[in-house]
Amino acid sequence: MSAQFEEKRSSPQTAIDITNLKFSYPGSANPQLCLNHWQVESGDNIFLYGDSGSGKTTLLNLLCGVLQPEQGKIKLLDQTFSNLSGRKRDQFRAKHIGVVFQQFNLIPYLTVQKNIELAAYFGQTSPAKVALKMKQLLADLNLPERSENQRANELSVGQQQRVAIARALINQPEILLVDEPTSALDYTARNAFIKLLLALSEQSGSTLIFVSHDLSLKSYFKSCLNMQDLNQLNTH
Amino acid sequence: MLTSLAWHSLKSRKQSVILTFFALFISLSVLLTVEHIRVQAKDSFARTINGVDLIVGAPSGQLNLLLYSVFRMGSPVNEIKYQSFIQLKQDPQVSWAIPIALGDSHKGYRVLGTNQDYFEYYKYGDQQNLAFLTGQKFNGIFETVLGYEVAKKLNYQIGDKIIIAHGVAATGFNQHALSPFVVTGILAPTGTPVDKTLHVTLAGIEAAHLPQPHLKKLLANESKINPDRIHPDSITAIMLGLKSKFSTFTVQRQLNQYPDDRLMAILPGVAMTQLWQLTGTLENLLRLISLLVLIASLIGLSTMLLASMQQRKHEINVLRILGAGPGVIFSLILAEAILLMLGSALAAIGFISLNLIVLSGWLSTEFGLFISANLFTVTTIKALGLTVIATILTALLPAIEAYRSALQCGIHSNN
Numbered sequence: 134m135s136a137q138f139e140e141k142r143s144s145p146q147t148a149i150d151i152t153n154l155k156f157s158y159p160g161s162a163n164p165q166l167c168l169n170h171w172q173v174e175s176g177d178n179i180f181l182y183g184d185s186g187s188g189k190t191t192l193l194n195l196l197c198g199v200l201q202p203e204q205g206k207i208k209l210l211d212q213t214f215s216n217l218s219g220r221k222r223d224q225f226r227a228k229h230i231g232v233v234f235q236q237f238n239l240i241p242y243l244t245v246q247k248n249i250e251l252a253a254y255f256g257q258t259s260p261a262k263v264a265l266k267m268k269q270l271l272a273d274l275n276l277p278e279r280s281e282n283q284r285a286n287e288l289s290v291g292q293q294q295r296v297a298i299a300r301a302l303i304n305q306p307e308i309l310l311v312d313e314p315t316s317a318l319d320y321t322a323r324n325a326f327i328k329l330l331l332a333l334s335e336q337s338g339s340t341l342i343f344v345s346h347d348l349s350l351k352s353y354f355k356s357c358l359n360m361q362d363l364n365q366l367n368t369h
Numbered sequence: 370m371l372t373s374l375a376w377h378s379l380k381s382r383k384q385s386v387i388l389t390f391f392a393l394f395i396s397l398s399v400l401l402t403v404e405h406i407r408v409q410a411k412d413s414f415a416r417t418i419n420g421v422d423l424i425v426g427a428p429s430g431q432l433n434l435l436l437y438s439v440f441r442m443g444s445p446v447n448e449i450k451y452q453s454f455i456q457l458k459q460d461p462q463v464s465w466a467i468p469i470a471l472g473d474s475h476k477g478y479r480v481l482g483t484n485q486d487y488f489e490y491y492k493y494g495d496q497q498n499l500a501f502l503t504g505q506k507f508n509g510i511f512e513t514v515l516g517y518e519v520a521k522k523l524n525y526q527i528g529d530k531i532i533i534a535h536g537v538a539a540t541g542f543n544q545h546a547l548s549p550f551v552v553t554g555i556l557a558p559t560g561t562p563v564d565k566t567l568h569v570t571l572a573g574i575e576a577a578h579l580p581q582p583h584l585k586k587l588l589a590n591e592s593k594i595n596p597d598r599i600h601p602d603s604i605t606a607i608m609l610g611l612k613s614k615f616s617t618f619t620v621q622r623q624l625n626q627y628p629d630d631r632l633m634a635i636l637p638g639v640a641m642t643q644l645w646q647l648t649g650t651l652e653n654l655l656r657l658i659s660l661l662v663l664i665a666s667l668i669g670l671s672t673m674l675l676a677s678m679q680q681r682k683h684e685i686n687v688l689r690i691l692g693a694g695p696g697v698i699f700s701l702i703l704a705e706a707i708l709l710m711l712g713s714a715l716a717a718i719g720f721i722s723l724n725l726i727v728l729s730g731w732l733s734t735e736f737g738l739f740i741s742a743n744l745f746t747v748t749t750i751k752a753l754g755l756t757v758i759a760t761i762l763t764a765l766l767p768a769i770e771a772y773r774s775a776l777q778c779g780i781h782s783n784n
Contacts, residue, residue: 190780199689199779220694227692234690234780237683242381243374254370255692312780 147211148308148340149173149196154205156191166191167366168205175210175307178331178341180351183360189344192360193310196342197230198222210307227255231301231339233330235313238297239285245271246281249300256304263303270299274329291322298330302337309339315347327353371697375704378684382677386709389673392666393713394720397756400659401714401749402721406740407652408748411645413739414440417561418637420492422617425449425457425624426606428633432647435640438469438606441479441562445471448603451571453630457607462616465490467608470574470601473533473545478519480533480567482574482604488514490610493561503527504554510572510591510599513550518564518733520555527552531567533577545577547584560739572599609634663756667763670706674767678774685771686778695775702771706764707757714753718744 151171157164166188173179183189194200195207198214207215210229217225226232239248246267253263271281274295285293294314301309311330315323327350334341343354351357379386418439426434427447436442451468458466467490470482481487485506488499504527507514515525525531530549550569558564576587576599587594611617617636624634685698725732725742732738 194779197690197780220696223689223692223694226690232690232780238687240374240377240684240687242377247373247377251370251374251688252691310780 146175147172148175148177148209149342150208150211152206152208154195154207155203156195156200157203158191164203164366166195166364168192168363169365171363173340173342175340176335176338178334178355179343180354180357181342181344181360181363182346182348182351182357183364184346187360188364188366189360190312192363193232193312193342193344196308197232197310198226227252228257228304229307231304231306231309233294233297233301233309233311233314235316236290236293238300239293241286242284244282244284245276245288245296245299248285248296249303252300253303256306258304266303267299270302270333271296273333274299290317291326294318294326295329298333302333302339305337306339309334309341310344311341312344313346315345315350323350371701372704372708375701375708378701379705379709382673385673385676389666389670390709390713390716392669393710394716396659396662396666397714397717398720400663400752400756401717401744403655403659404748404752405721405744405746406738407656408746409740410738413560414644415641416494418493419496420490420610421608421637422611422614423609423621423624423634424606424637424640425453425609425632425634428631431633431635431640432643434606434633434635435637435644437471438608439562439637441471441481441566445605447631448605449607449632450630451600451602451604453627453632454604454607456629457609457624460620462611462613462620463609464612465610467491468571468604469606469608470571470604472605473535473574473577475519475531475533475567476523478516478523478565478567480513480569480574482569482571482601484571487568491563491608493559493563497559499559499563500557502555502557504552507553507568507570507573509551510570510576510587510594511548511550512553512570512573514554514556514568515552516556516564516566516568517558518730519567520552522730525552525555527555533567533569535578547581548573548577548588565733571601571604575599575601663759667759670709670760671763671766674702674706674764675770678767678770681771682774682778685775689775689778690780693775695772698775699768699772702768703761703764706760706767710757710760714756718749 149172151168153170154166154168155164156166181189181192191200195202196209198217202215205215206213209225212225214222214225239245240251243251249267250260250263253260267281268278271278276292276295276299280288280292280296285296288296294317297314314330315326318326331341331353343350424434424438426438427445427449429446433443433446437445454466454468457463465486467487468483471479473480488506491499493499502517504514513531519525529552531552532546532549535545550567550573556563576584578601579587609620611620621634621636624632688698688701689695722742722744725740729740729742732740
């Protein structure tokens, strides 16, 4: 669509590389996650499903650096992410990882524009670039232009989720983590949402990890992974 | 960006923020008013008199003498003999002596009987002499020099005739109507009680009090009479300038044991110190109360921020995911508290300044206080600085709470 979206980048071959990962929540005796090896190629899109408690959310939190592994190593974009300091991880997340969650993705009292600018501020994307890109993203996401100046809590849930995609993609992140984004949407809205998400993710060349327990969505994705298979906790 | 975020966050919690704003506004207004008036009142009193070594009056309290002779507050309990003034003036240790006769008034403003030395030796502020805005000193018996405020408020000009009344009530019924005084001069503003005073000659005071037949006779022959020859038998007080400061205590002792009249001499500075000691306790009490009010409103601020924490969990989560460190979340809460406090401080400063501008006339006529409307003095800036520090300290609790919440955040699946 735009030159900026098609911009070639020298992205590393491997987006995610996890070895010997072990994690348990503080205070809990039983480990929550155990992962010998998992590698995701750059540009891939993966549908990750599994029951509650299978460790999907824990994995996402580890990938975005909010949680720290007990053992093992997480490499993101050829950088050893899990060794970085908290501040460095925050910076890395701001620049390279876009996140969309189930709900409450936006600061309710800020306008759509402010919400997106806030992400750009933390990701250190230049304001000149942001203005142009925001317009394109909002247009691509079928959001009316006036919604830019609407407060996030004035939008419908579906619109809010679409703004969340724009917000997550504004810094052109290499990795996009999405957690149950459609659970608040109805069937038609859900399908439209996923198609848009996939298209835009591909345009910006992001690696997409999509977490859901709704197996009917599986067909949209290149590869599909059961969390129970990934988490080797149960095989021991 | 973060300040703007803090601002929008405050705006989104309008109701509780406005209430907290008013609590802070009221407490800061009280605190700043007390601090400002405290310092200004002292300044205003201290600059009223300068260069007078001793004030001599009838024995009473030294504070009493100071208040009625210099600040035109209260009334003298007793008078001293005019003869004592003549003798003091001729005393080799005395450089100059100004007689003061009080007791009459004009439309609520006090009339001060004195002589021409008053304009020469009376000093205020930083050793400033009285200056004339227009006109000149009085010469004849029935002439008067007005303080700046008297002329301005009552709209008098040179040449106007004024009738003075016996006593100090605004509408004295015993008016000296036969003997009007002509305005010969108007003094430049001084910011002291001089502005509110009508100055006349001692002869004028005496003449105005003469029985009607005598007064008529005198009025008929006014031009032939030397004003210096008419004088009252008694006056209210004398301001003394000494040739040497070192003799101050000696002269004071001599005057207190004066054989021919019952006199008391006081040092204005010492009497002023006594005044501060007297007001000091009250002052400290007021400061303490205003401080407690401020603390109460700061606790309110902290409560407001803590109560919003539940609501903020999602926001904090979003900010963390966008890459804001826990430190950013922490400073965001502090920024909100400081923004709110600064807003209230600005409003309070504006409010107090406005009030001082409106009320300055009333304060000066009723209390003899000349308070500047400029609030940016060292004291108020210090008070504001301390308030900012106190705000940061009280906001620490919610900020730490937010910091903790920031550490625990992440993606939370509800399924």
